Amino acid sequence: MSDDIVVLREYSNEAEANLVASMLEANGIPSHVAADTAGGAFPSLALVFPIRLLVRREDLELARELLDTVGPVDED
Numbered sequence: 001m002s003d004d005i006v007v008l009r010e011y012s013n014e015a016e017a018n019l020v021a022s023m024l025e026a027n028g029i030p031s032h033v034a035a036d037t038a039g040g041a042f043p044s045l046a047l048v049f050p051i052r053l054l055v056r057r058e059d060l061e062l063a064r065e066l067l068d069t070v071g072p073v074d075e076d
Helices: 014-026 043-047 057-070
Strands: 005-011 030-036 053-058
Touching: 005 014, 005 057, 014 030, 014 053, 014 057, 053 057
Parallel strands: none
Antiparallel strands: 005 053, 030 053
16 A cells, blocks of 8 residues: 555445445545455455445545544434
């Protein structure tokens, strides 16, 4: 992983990570979801290998502020 890419947050649910990534993208912050779940075949692997939401280091503070302002994503 490049030093310019950092982990913003970790998730145990890939759908939640993708939703947050979409929100970041909609606000002009490029992001990437990295998951080690065998291409989604074994989603329970996220319990051992959390799903990582990655952003550029230069966007880290803005992304944190945005997520802290919005709050957690409801899973209902």
